[in-house]
Amino acid sequence: MKVGIPRALLHYYYYPFFKTLFDELNIETIVSNPTTKEIMNKGIEHSVAEICVPMKVFSGHVAELVDEVDYIFIPRMISISKYEYFCPKFMGLPDMIRYTIPGVKEKIVSPKIDVADENIAKAKYYGEFKKKLGVKEKELQKALKIAYGKWNDFRNYSKEGHTLVEALDGFDQNHYEVSNTKNDEIITIGLLGYVYNIYDEYVSMNIIEKLKDLKIRVVTFEMLDEHALTKSLTDLKKVPFWTFSNKLLGAGYCFYEDENIDGIVHITAFGCGPDSMIGKILELDSDQYKKPFMTIRVDEHSGENHLQTRIEAFADMIKRKKINLGGGTVNENNISLYGNTACI
Amino acid sequence: MKITFPYMGTPLVYKKLVEMLGHEPITPNKPTQRIIEQGVKNSPEFACFPMKVIMGSYIDALERGAEVILSSGGNGPCRAGFYGQMHEKILNSLGYNPKFIILDSIHRDFKGFIKNFKMITQNVSLCQLYSIFKFLHKMSSDLDQLEMQLQTKRAYEINRVECNKVWEKIQSIFDKTYIKKDLIKAKEKCQILIDDINIRKIPENEKIRIGIVGEIYAVMESSINMKMEELLGSFGCEVRRAHYLSHWIEDNVVPKIFSKSKDGEICKKGQKYIEVAIGGHAQQTIGHIVDYKEQGFDGIVHLMPFACLPELVSQSIIPKMSNEIGIPVLTIALDEQMGVANNTTRIEAFIDIIRNSKEKKYRAS
Ligand code: SF4
Ligand code: SF4
Numbered sequence: 001m002k003v004g005i006p007r008a009l010l011h012y013y014y015y016p017f018f019k020t021l022f023d024e025l026n027i028e029t030i031v032s033n034p035t036t037k038e039i040m041n042k043g044i045e046h047s048v049a050e051i052c053v054p055m056k057v058f059s060g061h062v063a064e065l066v067d068e069v070d071y072i073f074i075p076r077m078i079s080i081s082k083y084e085y086f087c088p089k090f091m092g093l094p095d096m097i098r099y100t101i102p103g104v105k106e107k108i109v110s111p112k113i114d115v116a117d118e119n120i121a122k123a124k125y126y127g128e129f130k131k132k133l134g135v136k137e138k139e140l141q142k143a144l145k146i147a148y149g150k151w152n153d154f155r156n157y158s159k160e161g162h163t164l165v166e167a168l169d170g171f172d173q174n175h176y177e178v179s180n181t182k183n184d185e186i187i188t189i190g191l192l193g194y195v196y197n198i199y200d201e202y203v204s205m206n207i208i209e210k211l212k213d214l215k216i217r218v219v220t221f222e223m224l225d226e227h228a229l230t231k232s233l234t235d236l237k238k239v240p241f242w243t244f245s246n247k248l249l250g251a252g253y254c255f256y257e258d259e260n261i262d263g264i265v266h267i268t269a270f271g272c273g274p275d276s277m278i279g280k281i282l283e284l285d286s287d288q289y290k291k292p293f294m295t296i297r298v299d300e301h302s303g304e305n306h307l308q309t310r311i312e313a314f315a316d317m318i319k320r321k322k323i324n325l326g327g328g329t330v331n332e333n334n335i336s337l338y339g340n341t342a343c344i
Numbered sequence: 345m346k347i348t349f350p351y352m353g354t355p356l357v358y359k360k361l362v363e364m365l366g367h368e369p370i371t372p373n374k375p376t377q378r379i380i381e382q383g384v385k386n387s388p389e390f391a392c393f394p395m396k397v398i399m400g401s402y403i404d405a406l407e408r409g410a411e412v413i414l415s416s417g418g419n420g421p422c423r424a425g426f427y428g429q430m431h432e433k434i435l436n437s438l439g440y441n442p443k444f445i446i447l448d449s450i451h452r453d454f455k456g457f458i459k460n461f462k463m464i465t466q467n468v469s470l471c472q473l474y475s476i477f478k479f480l481h482k483m484s485s486d487l488d489q490l491e492m493q494l495q496t497k498r499a500y501e502i503n504r505v506e507c508n509k510v511w512e513k514i515q516s517i518f519d520k521t522y523i524k525k526d527l528i529k530a531k532e533k534c535q536i537l538i539d540d541i542n543i544r545k546i547p548e549n550e551k552i553r554i555g556i557v558g559e560i561y562a563v564m565e566s567s568i569n570m571k572m573e574e575l576l577g578s579f580g581c582e583v584r585r586a587h588y589l590s591h592w593i594e595d596n597v598v599p600k601i602f603s604k605s606k607d608g609e610i611c612k613k614g615q616k617y618i619e620v621a622i623g624g625h626a627q628q629t630i631g632h633i634v635d636y637k638e639q640g641f642d643g644i645v646h647l648m649p650f651a652c653l654p655e656l657v658s659q660s661i662i663p664k665m666s667n668e669i670g671i672p673v674l675t676i677a678l679d680e681q682m683g684v685a686n687n688t689t690r691i692e693a694f695i696d697i698i699r700n701s702k703e704k705k706y707r708a709s
Binding site (some may be wrong): 015047048050051076078085087088089091092094095096099100112271272273275277279280281284295 | 386387389390392393430433434437532617618619620621622623624626650651653654656657659660661663664665677
């Protein structure tokens with residue numbers, strides 16, 4: 001029995017958890033290959049035209065896997081914190097896939113995650129494992145516990161300031177490198193974006209590496225403490241409903257407040273509704289904080305050169321300001337990059 | 345207080361509510377091209393279309409002197425629940441500072457509902473409030489009943505636009521009622537108006553019934569949906585909508601034990617295809633398609649606003665699902681540039697296909 005895991009959406013955030021879970025249950029898994037143009041095209045072929053890029057990518061990965069495996073793992077993410085939900089497309093994802101990709105209908109295994117405290121390791125959500133994969137309750141509980149432990153190791157490592165790429169590496173090698181802080185970076189950028197956009201190298205055109213090559217330190221929301229993320233939202237009268245969008249919005253405010261962060265780059269996928277809201281909120285509040293903020297919109301036909309030019313220009317502008325001001329924070333911002341939302 | 349509210353279908357009932365609570369209503373204008381453009385200009389690009397249009401309506405009403413904006417929160421975990429905050433932030437940045445009063449569903453946030461409701465009900469006693477509510481509830485269901493008759497008759501009217509004219513008259517008659525007794529009289533009077541409409545006789549087997557499903561604003565507000573009901577009527581189709589104001593009141597305001605709400609039943613019909621409530625009305629959209637099929641309707645027009653998150657899910661599911669249960673569905677996406685001519689052609693073609701296959705089936709039997 002083989003279970004296929006699409007390398008898309010929250011894969012980048014939960015992989016250590018689910019991988020350990022299946023390993024402990026002695027179930028063979030196949031993870032789809034990193035996104036390629038072919039996968040993207042398959043996704044486009046099986047999706048409605050207006051849907052956001054990450055959903056198309058996901059469909060592509062499912063289409064890529066479906067013939068090779070007996071089951072496809074598509075968790076239904078409903079909620080992982082009180083009063084918050086996932087973007088509606090996540091909540092309806094298994095339904096959508098079932099009705100759009102040929103041959104997948106009977107193969108979907110879809111635990112329903114609906115918890116209030118980020119602890120996704122409760123056996124009651126994994127009923128389908130028992131029904132479809134013949135797993136026993138006891139085994140399941142044991143495996144979930146181990147998986148949760150591994151996932152926490154991975155998350156903790158990330159919170160020490162490592163990107164998910166580094167943390168996933170650590171997980172794969174079963175050894176997390178102790179960080180050796182080399183400090184040749186001149187500026188620090190807060191990079192806002194969903195894990196499935198930033199860490200999918202095809203979608204983001206590997207922006208993290210590009211920034212690092214420019215000697216820029218990158219901070220992302222996964223590196224911040226969850227409490228800090230929610231705390232920074234307490235000023236808003238009513239927070240939006242979507243968990244990961246809230247994490248980004250919270251991170252955005254943390255970045256605004258943190259004087260070590262010199263500028264913010266928001267990566268957003270074409271067609272993302274929630275991002276259009278949080279982007280607008282951050283934009284409206286940017287005047288108050290006077291920090292450069294750039295939005296980069298990625299779509300299914302992105303072009304690399306343009307991205308390179310834009311981040312170079314952005315970094316240059318920040319560097320120049322820093323030098324002019326003799327270091328420290330930028331406290332004056334007459335070249336506002338605000339609203340600079342060209343499509344690349 | 346000068347209070348305005350979003351425009352969705354006939355504004356009569358909201359207007360009455362504001363008036364009877366002792367405030368001055370600033371009735372929003374029906375969204376025009378200019379209002380829509382204003383809204384689009386001042387909203388994020390990928391905000392859903394209803395949010396943009398309502399943005400435009402607010403700006404228009406504020407320019408006409410509104411001080412307070414009264415609105416309902418959204419249905420389930422979707423953006424509408426966050427509309428108010430978003431609108432407020434943007435309006436503030438444009439230099440408007442209205443007071444926002446947002447009524448979330450009483451079933452979701454009882455305390456919040458009461459707290460906000462108190463702000464606008466200072467002038468009336470609890471007892472009065474109850475009777476105002478009962479009155480408006482009755483008014484909205486009367487209006488809906490009358491409108492449904494028009495939705496049927498419009499398909500066969502001999503003088504084009506007669507039904508529209510009657511509908512205008514009905515609204516102005518109801519506008520003048522304030523007590524139950526008048527309401528009953530008004531209804532009788534309106535019934536006569538409807539009965540007097542001249543219609544063609546069409547044999548039962550040639551009648552075509554279309555259900556309009558989708559996101560609530562797109563379904564209810566004719567200025568953004570190419571006047572879908574009239575359009576279908578002019579092609580000779582009887583029409584029903586998935587959303588009526590009186591149903592919304594049953595679903596969201598009337599205490600559950602007294603409510604005649606069908607929402608639960610409809611959602612259940614949708615569950616086979618969308619297992620959980622995903623926000624907005626996606627599950628209802630699918631549920632209504634199943635329901636209309638069971639009622640013997642001939643086809644469905646599915647309306648989704650541009651960038652509507654939940655309806656993208658239902659849109660993805662519909663092609664296969666409608667095939668499975670055997671009812672044709674035409675999905676139409678609405679935005680500020682809706683190609684009216686192009687869509688009209690699509691609808692006409694859609695109706696032609698339905699009519700032809702119905703005829704064939706009839707002849708075969
Ligand atoms: S949050 Fe945005 S990018 Fe993510 S699934 Fe929803 S619409 Fe798509
Ligand atoms: S259901 Fe659709 S139109 Fe309504 S708030 Fe949600 S995204 Fe917007």
